[in-house]
Amino acid sequence: MTAVLEIEHLTKEFQRGDVATVALRDFSLTIEQGTFVTVLGRSGCGKSTMLNLLSGLSKPTNGRVLHRGSPHTGPTPGIGYLTQSDTLMPWRTVQRNVEMPMEIAGRPKPERQAAAAELIATVGLADFADSYPRELSGGMRRRASLARMLANGAETILMDEPFGALDAQLRSELQRELLRLWTATGHTIVFVTHDVEEALLLGDRVVVLGPLGAILLDQEIDLPRPRDPDETKIHPRFVELHATLVRALKEGARR
Amino acid sequence: MSGQAETRAAPVQVSASGPVKEARRRSWWGKHGRTTTVWSLRVAALLAFLVLWQLAGNVVANPMFVSSPVAVWEQLWAWVTDGTLSTHTWITIQEVALGYVIGVLTGALAGFALASVRLIYDVFEPFMMALYSIPKVALAPLFIVWFGIGIDMKVILAAVSVFFLVFLNTAAGVRDVDRGLIDAVRLMGGSTRDIALKVVLPASMSGLMTGLKVSIPYALIGAVIGELVASNRGLGYLINDAAAQFNTAGVFAAVVVLTALAMVLNAVVGAIASRANRWKPLDA
Known part of the structure; x- marks a missing residue:
C-alpha cells in the first residue's frame, strides 16, 4: 500500500496580539491509498484544523504535509474537502x-x-x-x-462532520451511500466525526484524537464489510470496539 | 478523472426526504389580488392628496404660495405645448443619465478593484471617506471654474455624487464576501481570476445594487444643483426662473417632472436589481 497523505510533525498556531493559540502540536499520521480513515475526537481537539491543513487551505506553522510524495503548497483538485459549513x-x-x-x-x-x-x-x-x-x-x-x-x-476526500446536522434516518442513508461510493471507486477518505458509532461504522481505521491533536489510539476496525449500519451496530465486535474507543476518549479528557 | 467515471457507473438513489414541488394553479385574484389592492390604494392616496391640495388653496391666506393641482397642470400643459418642457427636461435627462452612468461605472470599478486588494483598500479608505464627506454642492463653484457653466459641469457634479455612494457600497459588498465561498473555489483548484469572477463579483452584486438605488436621488441633486447655481437651461433653471417670477405653479410643475424622472430611473434600476437578485429568498 502506498501512502497518499503523510503528515509530518504538524503544528498550527493562531497568533493574535501577543498570544498564540495552539490548535495542533507535533501531529504525525500516514494515510494509505484507498483506506477509509475516521478521525474521532471531541470538539476543539484540532480536527478541523487538521483537515484545513490537509486540504492545503491553511499553512502549518511547523511541519509539512506530503500528498503523493510531494509537499503540498495549496489546495489542489486532487483533494476534495467537504467542510462543516455549507459553501x-x-x-x-x-x-x-x-x-x-x-x-x-x-x-x-x-x-x-x-x-x-x-x-x-x-x-x-x-x-x-x-x-x-x-x-x-x-x-x-x-x-x-x-x-x-x-x-x-478528487481521489482523496476529506470530510468534516458532514452528517452532523442531519436527522438519524437521513444520516444512515447517506452513510450507506458514502460506503457504496467508496467501495465502487476505491477513493481514500479521511472522515472527521465526534460520533463514536459513525466512526466505527465507516472506518477501516479509527484515529482517536485528544487535546492539541495528540493521538490517543490508532485502531484497525476489523468489522466485516459490507457494513449495514443497522446490523453492524449489534455485532459483538462492534460493541467491544465501541467500549475501547469510549475508554480512549475518556482517558484523553482526563489528561 | 477515472474515479469520476466509476462514481457515475452505479447511481443509487437516496430517498428524497424534505419538501416536494407540486403544480398548483392559482386563480387570477390569487395571483394578482394583492398587487391590485396595493395599486388601488396607492391611486386613492394620491387622489386624496390632490383633492386636499386643491382645497388648501381656499383656506390659506394667499393661494399663490401653495398653488393648486389645477394650476400646476395648466402650467405643465402650457409648457408642453410651447415646447419649453421638452427642451429643459431633455437637458436635465442628459445630465442625470450621463452623470449617473459615469458615476456608477467608475464607482463600481474602483470599488471592485480597490476592495479586492487588502493593502490598497487599507491605504485609501480614509481618503475616500474624507472625500465622501465633502458636501458636493461646495464643489459646484470649483467645477464652474474648471468646466464652465455648460452641461459638463452638471454631469460631473452628478457623477461625483454618485461615484462615492456606488464605490462605498460596492467595496463593502466585496469585503463582505464569505471566506468559506472563496475557500470552496480554491479547493476546486480555482485561480485568483476564478475567485474574482465566480465569487467576489456575484457576491458584491447586492452591494452594488444598493449603491445603484441609493445614488439615484444624488444624480438628480447633482444635476439640479448645478443648474440652480449657474445655467440657462434645464429643469433646475426652470425652477429658478419660475420662482424669480413668483410663479409657484411653475416651481411645482418642474418638481413634478423631476419626480417623474426619478421614478423612471428607480423603475429601471429596480428591474436590473430584481434580475440580479433572483437567488435571494422568495419573501425578502
Whole structure:
C-alpha cells in the first residue's frame, strides 16, 4: 500500500496580539491509498484544523504535509474537502453549483451538465436541480455539497462532520451511500466525526484524537464489510470496539 | 478523472426526504389580488392628496404660495405645448443619465478593484471617506471654474455624487464576501481570476445594487444643483426662473417632472436589481 497523505510533525498556531493559540502540536499520521480513515475526537481537539491543513487551505506553522510524495503548497483538485459549513454559491442553482468544479476544470458545457445532473440524481435532489440553496432544507444543502464535492473528481476526500446536522434516518442513508461510493471507486477518505458509532461504522481505521491533536489510539476496525449500519451496530465486535474507543476518549479528557 | 467515471457507473438513489414541488394553479385574484389592492390604494392616496391640495388653496391666506393641482397642470400643459418642457427636461435627462452612468461605472470599478486588494483598500479608505464627506454642492463653484457653466459641469457634479455612494457600497459588498465561498473555489483548484469572477463579483452584486438605488436621488441633486447655481437651461433653471417670477405653479410643475424622472430611473434600476437578485429568498 502506498501512502497518499503523510503528515509530518504538524503544528498550527493562531497568533493574535501577543498570544498564540495552539490548535495542533507535533501531529504525525500516514494515510494509505484507498483506506477509509475516521478521525474521532471531541470538539476543539484540532480536527478541523487538521483537515484545513490537509486540504492545503491553511499553512502549518511547523511541519509539512506530503500528498503523493510531494509537499503540498495549496489546495489542489486532487483533494476534495467537504467542510462543516455549507459553501454552496447562493446565487447559483443546485445544478450550476454542482457544475462549478467542472467549469473551473474547463470541461465542455454539455458534458458537465450531464455529469452534474447524474450526481444530483445520485444524492436524491433531481427535483431540486433548479432550486437555489436558500430554498432547500439543511439536509438537502448537505447533499448538494456532497454532489459538488464528488464533481471535483478528487481521489482523496476529506470530510468534516458532514452528517452532523442531519436527522438519524437521513444520516444512515447517506452513510450507506458514502460506503457504496467508496467501495465502487476505491477513493481514500479521511472522515472527521465526534460520533463514536459513525466512526466505527465507516472506518477501516479509527484515529482517536485528544487535546492539541495528540493521538490517543490508532485502531484497525476489523468489522466485516459490507457494513449495514443497522446490523453492524449489534455485532459483538462492534460493541467491544465501541467500549475501547469510549475508554480512549475518556482517558484523553482526563489528561 | 477515472474515479469520476466509476462514481457515475452505479447511481443509487437516496430517498428524497424534505419538501416536494407540486403544480398548483392559482386563480387570477390569487395571483394578482394583492398587487391590485396595493395599486388601488396607492391611486386613492394620491387622489386624496390632490383633492386636499386643491382645497388648501381656499383656506390659506394667499393661494399663490401653495398653488393648486389645477394650476400646476395648466402650467405643465402650457409648457408642453410651447415646447419649453421638452427642451429643459431633455437637458436635465442628459445630465442625470450621463452623470449617473459615469458615476456608477467608475464607482463600481474602483470599488471592485480597490476592495479586492487588502493593502490598497487599507491605504485609501480614509481618503475616500474624507472625500465622501465633502458636501458636493461646495464643489459646484470649483467645477464652474474648471468646466464652465455648460452641461459638463452638471454631469460631473452628478457623477461625483454618485461615484462615492456606488464605490462605498460596492467595496463593502466585496469585503463582505464569505471566506468559506472563496475557500470552496480554491479547493476546486480555482485561480485568483476564478475567485474574482465566480465569487467576489456575484457576491458584491447586492452591494452594488444598493449603491445603484441609493445614488439615484444624488444624480438628480447633482444635476439640479448645478443648474440652480449657474445655467440657462434645464429643469433646475426652470425652477429658478419660475420662482424669480413668483410663479409657484411653475416651481411645482418642474418638481413634478423631476419626480417623474426619478421614478423612471428607480423603475429601471429596480428591474436590473430584481434580475440580479433572483437567488435571494422568495419573501425578502
